[in-house]
Amino acid sequence: MNKSTMKYIGKRLLISAITLVIIVAVLFLMLKLMPGTPFNDEKLTEAQKLAIYAKYGLDQPFFVQFFNYMKNMLTGDFGVSFGIVRNMQVSDLVGPRILISFGIGIAAVILGTVIGVLLGIYAALHKNTLADTLATIFSVLGVSVPSFVLGLLLLLLLGVTIPVFPILYESSHPLRSSVLPVIALSFGVIANVARFTRSEMISVLASDYIALAEAKGLDRTTIIRKHAFRNTLIPVITILGPILVNLMTGSMVLEQIFSIPGLGRLLVEGITVNDYNVVLAVSFLYSVLYVVMMLIIDISYGIIDPRIRLGKGD
Amino acid sequence: MDNFEFLEDDFAFVGENHESKKEIAPPVTPFFKDFMRRLGKNKGACIGGILIVIIILIAIIAPMVSSYDYAEMNTAIQSTSPNAQHLFGTDRYGRDLFTRVWQGTRISLFVAASAVIIDIIFGMTYGLISGYFGGKVDTVMQRVQEIINSIPSLVILTLLLVIMKASLFTIIIALMLTGWIGMSRITRAQVLKVKEEEYVLASKTLGAGHFFIIFKNILPNIFGQLIIMSMFSIPNAIFYEAFLAFLGLGIPTPQASLGSLINDGFKSILITPYMVIIPVIVLAILMLSFNLFADGLRDAFDPTMKEM
Numbered sequence: 001m002n003k004s005t006m007k008y009i010g011k012r013l014l015i016s017a018i019t020l021v022i023i024v025a026v027l028f029l030m031l032k033l034m035p036g037t038p039f040n041d042e043k044l045t046e047a048q049k050l051a052i053y054a055k056y057g058l059d060q061p062f063f064v065q066f067f068n069y070m071k072n073m074l075t076g077d078f079g080v081s082f083g084i085v086r087n088m089q090v091s092d093l094v095g096p097r098i099l100i101s102f103g104i105g106i107a108a109v110i111l112g113t114v115i116g117v118l119l120g121i122y123a124a125l126h127k128n129t130l131a132d133t134l135a136t137i138f139s140v141l142g143v144s145v146p147s148f149v150l151g152l153l154l155l156l157l158l159g160v161t162i163p164v165f166p167i168l169y170e171s172s173h174p175l176r177s178s179v180l181p182v183i184a185l186s187f188g189v190i191a192n193v194a195r196f197t198r199s200e201m202i203s204v205l206a207s208d209y210i211a212l213a214e215a216k217g218l219d220r221t222t223i224i225r226k227h228a229f230r231n232t233l234i235p236v237i238t239i240l241g242p243i244l245v246n247l248m249t250g251s252m253v254l255e256q257i258f259s260i261p262g263l264g265r266l267l268v269e270g271i272t273v274n275d276y277n278v279v280l281a282v283s284f285l286y287s288v289l290y291v292v293m294m295l296i297i298d299i300s301y302g303i304i305d306p307r308i309r310l311g312k313g314d
Numbered sequence: 315m316d317n318f319e320f321l322e323d324d325f326a327f328v329g330e331n332h333e334s335k336k337e338i339a340p341p342v343t344p345f346f347k348d349f350m351r352r353l354g355k356n357k358g359a360c361i362g363g364i365l366i367v368i369i370i371l372i373a374i375i376a377p378m379v380s381s382y383d384y385a386e387m388n389t390a391i392q393s394t395s396p397n398a399q400h401l402f403g404t405d406r407y408g409r410d411l412f413t414r415v416w417q418g419t420r421i422s423l424f425v426a427a428s429a430v431i432i433d434i435i436f437g438m439t440y441g442l443i444s445g446y447f448g449g450k451v452d453t454v455m456q457r458v459q460e461i462i463n464s465i466p467s468l469v470i471l472t473l474l475l476v477i478m479k480a481s482l483f484t485i486i487i488a489l490m491l492t493g494w495i496g497m498s499r500i501t502r503a504q505v506l507k508v509k510e511e512e513y514v515l516a517s518k519t520l521g522a523g524h525f526f527i528i529f530k531n532i533l534p535n536i537f538g539q540l541i542i543m544s545m546f547s548i549p550n551a552i553f554y555e556a557f558l559a560f561l562g563l564g565i566p567t568p569q570a571s572l573g574s575l576i577n578d579g580f581k582s583i584l585i586t587p588y589m590v591i592i593p594v595i596v597l598a599i600l601m602l603s604f605n606l607f608a609d610g611l612r613d614a615f616d617p618t619m620k621e622m
Contacts, residue, residue, distance in 0.1 A: 015460070016464075018461075019460075019461050019464045019465075022461055022465075023464075023465050023469075026465065027469070027473065030473045030474070030477055140358070140602070140605065140606065140609075141602065143605065144549060144598075144601045144602040144604075144605040144606075145598045145601065145602065146553050146556070146557070146597075146598075146601065148556075148557070148560060148576075149594050149597065149598050152576070152580070152583070152590055152594055153591075153594070155583070156583065156587055156590075156591070160583075160584060160587070167584075245466065245467070245468075248466060248468050249468050249557055252468065252557075252561065253557060253560055253561070256560070256561060257580070268561050268562070268563075271473075271563070272562070279473070283469045283473065286466050286468065286469055287465060287466055287469060290464070290465075290466045291464055294464060
């Protein structure tokens with residue numbers, strides 16, 4: 001790694017950090033504007049309400065609350081839940097759910113990328129045949145049909161009509177319960193990756209260095225494996241960003257459909273009962289995930305292809 | 315050639331008629347005709363376009379001619395399966411689902427139309443200003459845009475719906491906050507390309523103001539492309555509306571949108587699956603058609619733009 005790469009990474013890190021601070025500020029402000037409070041119980045008298053506000057520091061001025069929150073957050077303290085499980089530490093509430101949500105998300109990305117790449121390469125090698133057309137139709141469907149449509153159809157088909165998999169998440173069988181959501185979630189990934197890999201592979205196969213390799217007398221398998229394959233895979237990194245966004249929205253809906261005790265469900269629950277701290281923590285977690293992933297994608301792409309970095313700098 | 319000699323009448327004086335040479339040039343196909351021909355060749359785009367027209371027509375006509383009101387409850391016919399009276403059956407309050415599904419489709423289409431308008435008004439203006447003026451204005455505007463872009467739109471959407479009461483208006487505001495970014499980027503890139511053209515320089519030399527250059531020289535040259543790119547925000551907008559409605563953050567009852575119908579039906583999916591399947595299929599067809607159509611439009615407009 002040379003000096004300019006380091007400088008580039010440093011700059012991106014700084015921007016990401018600033019972005020995260022802004023995100024927390026915006027989230028905090030938005031939650032303060034929320035109608036109602038977590039303590040909307042009509043039985044509470046004014047005096048009791050004030051006492052509760054004082055206990056949780058909600059009577060402080062906005063900036064004091066904000067700085068206290070930021071300070072606590074840096075030590076890993078996200079406050080306590082007001083509504084979902086009263087007085088439980090938010091970090092304890094969120095912690096176990098991270099594993100479930102991330103497990104399903106990562107499984108879907110791996111499954112989707114592997115199948116997508118294979119499908120895309122197969123389609124490119126058999127360009128303009130029936131198989132290619134079918135693969136293209138499949139990717140168009142996968143890109144346009146939202147994952148919750150697929151989730152619902154899978155649930156009806158493999159959960160109800162032919163009950164192979166559980167329709168509700170069972171904590172005792174996490175693997176079996178995750179099969180349907182992972183398939184539903186990976187569908188979009190497969191479609192995106194396959195579509196992109198196909199067009200990338202076709203342009204790689206038409207390039208001069210493949211013609212050179214053919215002229216040297218290499219056999220087709222070697223050409224594809226050693227020359228075409230690698231150069232096709234590199235640009236696939238660029239579409240991981242949009243895929244990640246799809247996964248986040250997709251997983252939120254699928255967690256609802258299959259009753260998975262994950263982060264998305266927690267966020268929706270938190271919103272409905274006005275649980276500030278939970279909503280703030282989960283939204284922040286989503287933002288961190290997003291910002292970090294974008295950072296990794298940008299940096300890895302900058303290292304692989306320095307031209308990108310130069311183009312962006314001005 | 316050596317012994318070639320020019321004769322007196324080899325050359326005739328053209329005089330004022332030198333324009334007549336133009337007739338030799340091959341007929342130029344008008345761009346629009348060419349565009350339509352390419353679009354017609356694209357099977358996906360044709361199917362998508364036809365489906366969109368059909369869906370729009372049904373969505374307009376069906377709730378008008380239907381003998382049931384979308385909000386009218388009838389406890390005598392709760393949860394009846396699709397039959398001759400109620401083509402899509404009724405929901406658990408006895409409301410006619412055929413009327414409700416198409417009423418919901420109207421909402422989706424309305425959201426789609428708003429998304430395009432928002433894209434054009436906000437995204438295009440932002441991109442135009444940023445790209446045209448360049449320099450410090452551009453740097454600041456790009457940084458602001460980068461930061462907004464790095465907040466996941468999921469977080470913005472859900473939080474906004476918490477602060478404001480869930481309604482169609484709120485959903486459109488939410489789309490406004492997140493939807494314009496892609497468009498502003500495309501517009502900026504196009505403006506940067508066009509503003510270096512000779513005709514812009516000529517206009518500047520003749521003393522044209524910024525306003526004139528932007529609206530008379532730059533915009534007409536990039537508008538077509540921008541409209542087509544804005545088509546891509548339609549399926550996205552339809553999806554986000556359905557997504558929010560499905561999470562229970564959509565428009566309030568008794569109004570119906572495809573997402574809220576799916577959400578309602580999902581509660582009794584094991585007993586009456588038709589309540590979910592029908593709106594899900596309409597939603598899927600709608601999104602698929604808009605995707606196919608937008609793809610086809612882009613390819614027909616500029617075949618080189620394919621993988622942008």
